[in-house]
Amino acid sequence: MEKPLTQHIDLSKGPLSLKEYEATGGYQAVRKALKEMEPKEVTEVVKNSNLKGRGGAGFNTGLKWSFVPMGEGAPKTKYLLANADEMEPGTFKDRLLLEGNPHLLLEGMILAAYAIQANESYIFLRWAYKTAHKALKKAIQEAYAAGYLGRNILGSGYSLEMHVHVSVGRYMCGEETGLLNALEGKRATPRAKPPFPQASGLFGKPTIVNNVETLCNVPFIVGRGAEWFKGLSLTDEGGTKIYGASGKVKRPGAWELPLGTPLRELIEEHAGGMMDGHRFRGALPGGASTDFLTEEHLDLPMDYNNVMKADSRLGTGTVIVLDDKTCPVGFVHNLERFFAQESCGWCTPCRDGLPWVAKTLQALEEGHGKPEDLEILSFHTTYLGPGNTYCALAPGAMEPLQSALKYFREDFERHIREGGCSYR
Amino acid sequence: MLTEEEKREIEAHIEKLPRRSAACLEALSVVQKHRGWVSDQSLHELADFLDMTPHELDSVATFYNLVFRQPVGRHVILVCDSISCWVMGYEKLVGRLNQKLGIQWGETTPDERFTLLPMPCLGTCDHAPALMIGDDLHRDVKVEGLDEILERYE
Ligand SMILES: Cc1cc2nc3c(=O)[nH]c(=O)nc-3n(C[C@H](O)[C@H](O)[C@H](O)COP(=O)(O)O)c2cc1C
Ligand code: SF4
Ligand code: FES
Numbered sequence: 001m002e003k004p005l006t007q008h009i010d011l012s013k014g015p016l017s018l019k020e021y022e023a024t025g026g027y028q029a030v031r032k033a034l035k036e037m038e039p040k041e042v043t044e045v046v047k048n049s050n051l052k053g054r055g056g057a058g059f060n061t062g063l064k065w066s067f068v069p070m071g072e073g074a075p076k077t078k079y080l081l082a083n084a085d086e087m088e089p090g091t092f093k094d095r096l097l098l099e100g101n102p103h104l105l106l107e108g109m110i111l112a113a114y115a116i117q118a119n120e121s122y123i124f125l126r127w128a129y130k131t132a133h134k135a136l137k138k139a140i141q142e143a144y145a146a147g148y149l150g151r152n153i154l155g156s157g158y159s160l161e162m163h164v165h166v167s168v169g170r171y172m173c174g175e176e177t178g179l180l181n182a183l184e185g186k187r188a189t190p191r192a193k194p195p196f197p198q199a200s201g202l203f204g205k206p207t208i209v210n211n212v213e214t215l216c217n218v219p220f221i222v223g224r225g226a227e228w229f230k231g232l233s234l235t236d237e238g239g240t241k242i243y244g245a246s247g248k249v250k251r252p253g254a255w256e257l258p259l260g261t262p263l264r265e266l267i268e269e270h271a272g273g274m275m276d277g278h279r280f281r282g283a284l285p286g287g288a289s290t291d292f293l294t295e296e297h298l299d300l301p302m303d304y305n306n307v308m309k310a311d312s313r314l315g316t317g318t319v320i321v322l323d324d325k326t327c328p329v330g331f332v333h334n335l336e337r338f339f340a341q342e343s344c345g346w347c348t349p350c351r352d353g354l355p356w357v358a359k360t361l362q363a364l365e366e367g368h369g370k371p372e373d374l375e376i377l378s379f380h381t382t383y384l385g386p387g388n389t390y391c392a393l394a395p396g397a398m399e400p401l402q403s404a405l406k407y408f409r410e411d412f413e414r415h416i417r418e419g420g421c422s423y424r
Numbered sequence: 425m426l427t428e429e430e431k432r433e434i435e436a437h438i439e440k441l442p443r444r445s446a447a448c449l450e451a452l453s454v455v456q457k458h459r460g461w462v463s464d465q466s467l468h469e470l471a472d473f474l475d476m477t478p479h480e481l482d483s484v485a486t487f488y489n490l491v492f493r494q495p496v497g498r499h500v501i502l503v504c505d506s507i508s509c510w511v512m513g514y515e516k517l518v519g520r521l522n523q524k525l526g527i528q529w530g531e532t533t534p535d536e537r538f539t540l541l542p543m544p545c546l547g548t549c550d551h552a553p554a555l556m557i558g559d560d561l562h563r564d565v566k567v568e569g570l571d572e573i574l575e576r577y578e
Contacts, residue, residue, distance in 0.1 A: 089506035089544060089545040089549075090506070090549050091547065092547045095548070127490055128543075128556060129547065161440075167488075168488040168490040169489035169543075170489055183446075185446040185448040185449055186484060187483065187484055203442050246508035246511075246550050246552060248512075252508075252550035288507055320508055320511075320549070322511075331510070331511070334505075334506070338506055338507070341544075342544065344487075
């Protein structure tokens, strides 16, 4: 089984240095692209590989790049941004790549920037990732010194500057257009689309925002081709995925596996099964803003389309497990409190609705729940759903709630009937 | 007054940007690094330096979780209160911290040693529960191990 993204990562030894990275074949894809490929060809091979964005939405990466204006009439300044904000609760996959192999991200960024002919790039890094910050700073220095960054890279005539922006913390900074505002020194509220960032993004210039894991796949696609990449997955979606599991499993962690690995294998094999005395009840497949899957979905191949068919989303691919000793109402309450707090306040349904949802769940937990509370919760799942809010935070927040109401309804009802939580 | 060192560090960020105000988050971080927090006085000085009004700058500063507009202790304890840490019992850690330090969320100990704040997911959910003290990440934290961790911070 091939693990291109993580096979050389050993966190106990720290990040790969430039020399070590080059010894694994690192920067060969940049050499190849700058020497032999037109920018368009880089976009084309990534598009054909079917690489889907690993930040949560799963959009075809090459297709996204192809919307950037190119050629004579295109604006001179363009930006390539790596989204390393990783604030989705339950998600810890980009951290692994950043701490373990920062040059891989840099190489992916250089290729992406070359494809869209951007000369400026930023890594938008969350504040908590101190080790990653150190690793990135060193890697960028090394890359400049070796001529992979800066003016006239490897004598190709192509130039790229790279900076790190350390975020001062807010979930909305990870949202594509919130990130743009944060980089411009503004509140991280989202922007209206259109115009899409590909046409008018950072400082009004064409901009591509990609997730760290997405970008880390690019050097391999450019180096080994679209067909090879497609062959890595168990289904037809292409590539590997860094999956993870947290909660009451024996060995929580993150593993690079073929895209389409079933949930059962993830939990029973890689995570070592449930902790003794705990049974599997459900799981959020990809971070806090995805719908629950339950026992009936254990054999589901975890790729974008299959998880969608089960009314959920692959999201970030890091699974949060709910066990039979943990209260589903308390679980969802924790999530909704997070979303209420991190709402940017820009639009009313989210700003007012999420605190109402969180307070209603708290009342259930504390034993003041009323039968009509379930209707209030259901009402919000439609009212804050897709199309009613300015960005995807609120609809995302409704995903665990609506599925919990479907799968764990009896628990909600019991809280009301018995006047509190029987799990404590 | 901003010190020469602060100005130099902030200018290094401004240099790369099309307008001075775009560097305001970095500038707030620089000031906070040197002064521990961002007072009204600091805010006014910074706003002048960045060609912003104090209100403009404050509207940005107050949006972000890690810009401290109130004084904090020498060490800020950021406890992850998100889902995986909740499942793994972060509330017990907070209970112990409340009891041991005599402070609740947002409060600072009278000797100004510690401030206690909740923080969303620290991105280390496979080692929950987790917390940060200053720049240090502590993972798989047990209630029994807390005292020993706190002792490392004077
Ligand atoms: C509230 C919110 C937070 C987000 N946070 C992140 C994040 O931390 N990292 C990330 O890569 N994408 C995040 N996203 C998704 C981004 O908006 C965007 O789709 C992604 O960075 C695009 O990269 P990709 O196409 O490579 O996946 C978030 C979206 C929303 C709505
Ligand atoms: S949905 Fe929430 S986070 Fe998104 S713009 Fe509206 S208020 Fe802000
Ligand atoms: S939920 Fe606490 S580190 Fe992720």
